[in-house]
Structures are given as structure tokens and as C-alpha cells.
Amino acid sequence: MTRLTRRRFLIGSGLGAGAVALGGCDLLEPNEQTQAVLRSAETLTMKLQRLLQGRGALAREYLEADISPTFRVNGTSAPDSDEYARLLEGKFADWRLRIDGLVERPQAFSLAELKALPARTQITRHDCVEGWSAIGKWTGVPLGALFTAVGIKPSARYVVFHCADELEKTLDGSGRYYESVDLIDAFHPQTILAYAMNGQDLSVGHGAPLRLRVERQLGYKQAKYLMRIEVVDSFASFWGGGGGYWEDRGYEWYAGI
Template identity: 75%
Template sequence: MTFSITRRGLLIGSAAGLGAFGLTGCDDVVQNPNVQSVLDMAETLTMKSQRLLVPKDKLAREYSEADISPTFRPNGTSQPDSEAYAQMMATGFADWRLKIDGLVERPVELSLADLKKLPSRTQITRHDCVEGWSAIGKWTGAQLGPLLQSVGLKPQARYAVFYCADQLELTLDGSGTYYESIDLIDAFHPQTILAYQMNGKDLEVAHGAPLRLRVERQLGYKHAKYLMRIEMKDSFAGLWGGKGGFWEDRGYEWYAGI
């Protein structure tokens, strides 16, 4: 739809324009008030437009095997720089567990094997980075919505918050740890999956092994990698900068729909 095209062009144009302020790419902080004003307007317009005009279960475009990109750049971190992650990687993530807690009736911890036993979805979709590049990949994983239903969401749950293994800044309060969040509309979208395979193979470390989020109707920085925990919350209160994500706390917009 027209507003989606305009949205993507606006975001990419804003990111490209950051160079004028000494800021470029996904790993930079949007601090200039003029840039922030543009992004805030785009976020408000797009979220209202998409939620009003687009059915909540409408799928992002899916592609054929022939469309898969020959190269797919890693977005964000290429490997978490922590001893704990290195130890998990050395054992093929045999000891890794995904914790799901917060506003749920039945908190759980799931191994990679547990997740692979769940009904899976495979989708070939385009990844759009705010830096301006795109690539098409094939993703397989467990659908998030049914998994959340299985743990029993409490009535006040509104957001799924994803905590990751990578820390982009060394901070005592943990605010340098990568995290992201989505609301229940996106959490229960059919294409929102916890992906453990890319292009028919287990995820490589650079692409988020052992598990990453795929939320196909949003830009790449929302697709959190190296997942460790999902917490169901009613608000972002008490979450570091209070904006619902690592980059959002530093000026990016929370709703990155395309």
C-alpha cells in the first residue's frame, strides 16, 4: 500500500541523512531533535494507518526459493561478546534455555529441542534494514502466538519483551543489553515466529543462533537475535529507558512497521 512504501522510504532516508550529523547505520543513536521529530511523526502515522486499514492477520509478502538472496548480511551484532554465550556455543547450545515468564500462568524454560518439537512455520520473506539494505531469506521456527497461549497469558499482559545474549554497551545496570518488544497484535500474527533455521539450516551465530525473533511486518532492528528470555508485561515501566527496546531507548521508534 502507498503508506507502507512512503514509510520505508522515509525511514531509510532519515537513516541516510544521519551522516550529516555524524551518525550512520543501525548501530548509531538518533539524537538530533529534528531527526527524532520526523521519526516520531512517521511512527504515529504508520501505526494508526496500519492498524486501521490493514487486517491484523494480513501477511507480509512471501517469496519463492528462487528469490532467496545469495548473500544475507548479518544485522546488528555478529557474535555476543560474553563468556556465557561462548560456553553455550561450544556445546552446540545443548544447555541453552528460553525462559518465558512475567504475566503468565505457567512460566517455562524450553530447550532448542523442545522448540523444534512444536508445530513450525516456514516463510520466505524480505528483511528490510533501516540502513537501507534488504535481503530475502527462508526462515523456520515456532509460531509465537500459540506458544504464548500454551503458557496462559494473564489478562493484563500487553507486551512481549525479548531479552538477548548480546550486550552492546558495558553498563552496570544492564541497560547495554539488547532487548526488544512487540504488542500482542504482532505477537499473535501468523508470521511472527521464533526462528531456529535460516535457509534450511540451523541458525549461524552471525544470524542469531540459537534463536531469533522474526516479526515480518517490522524493520530489521525489531528482529531480536540471541534470544534468552521472553517476559510478558503490562507496560515498559522499569525497563531501562522505558521505550521498549535498546535502540528505542536511544531515539529509534518503537513501532517500525513497513
């Protein structure tokens, strides 16, 4: 992350005050001590937000008239893989969302099965770390309902979303996009696995066939092209250990807004 990007990120993600307290942390080198300070500020931000707003506080929802005429594609515009191309050609008939890890009953859901479950529709604002926002209408299945179906083990702490898009070609898989939330956000009523946007099936650019919507966080948390959901007790075994593709590269994990 460049110094300018880091500064914009800290301000846009609610860590602006921490940046001022650090005397302009965009000028600090990304050493271990600096990263520890940033992680501490991030934890404080998360605790304060949840304390002041409440764990179940809802992000603002809008009216149909507020939907943006243009909604930019964030991140990857299309996964570059033979597997995804095959699934897309078959209109995702063979696609399955696997849920495993620290669950009692691992399952794999087809897109048709997800669409048959009780759905939630919400019109919310997407805030990108790059500085743009757009309002869209999302329809999908609440993530908490799926976890109720599969059962969460007592040792579970986090939910990791594995995606089809690969931002960097690496031998160890660290270039593949992934994201994560804790169980509080996983069971939040506005956290859904969306299969429709503005009344239509998701386009490829917006994450077909399924994407995460966790509405109280910044855009890079809204993982697209979901393939697998893994429930874990830590991020220690995941590449950089940050809990996400961008987090492994210096972004904050709790990107609350």
C-alpha cells in the same frame, strides 16, 4: 542518532510524511517536545497501517528462487560473553528459553523441545534501516502457540525479548540488546521464533540458537540470540522506557513497513 541517520530512519520506516510536515525534523533538536511529536506520528503510522492492511495482513512471501545469495549479518556478529561462549561450545544443549512475566504458567524450553513443536516456514524480505534488503527462508515455532501454552494474563500488553548480545558495556545493563512487540504482533501468524535459516540451523552471525522474525517490521526489531521472553504491561521499568535498545536511543518503537 545523527541527523542524517534520523532522516533516513524516518523515511525508511514510513514516517517520511511526518518528517515533511515537521519541516525537516532531522534539523530539530531531540528535546522532549520533539520526541513527543515523533511518538505521536509513530502512533498514527501504526494505527493507519493496521486499519488499511488489517491486523492479520501478511507480509509478502517469496519463492525459493528468490532467496538472496548473500544475506548480511545485521547488528551483532556474536555475543561477547562467557555464558554464550559456553552455550555455543555445548551446541546449545544447556540453553533454555525462559518465558515468564504476566503468564499463567512460566516455562523454560530447550532448543530440542522448540524444534519438536509444529513449525512454520516462510520466505520473506528483511529490510534494514541502514538501507539494504535480503530475502531469506526462516523456520521456527509461531510465538502465539507458545503463549497459548503458557497462558497470557489479562493485564498483559507487551512482549519483551531479552537477548545475549551486549552492544555497550554498562553497569545497569542498559547496553544489552532487547526488543518488544505488542500482543497483536505477537500473535500474528508470521511472527515466529526462528531456529533455522535457508534450511540450516542459524549461524552465530544470524542469531543462533533462536531469533525473532516479525515480518512486517524493520530489521532491528528482529531480535537475535534470544534468552528470555517477558510479558509485561508497560516499559516503565526498562532502562530508557522506549521498549528496545535502539528505541531507548531515539528510534521508533513501531517500525512498520
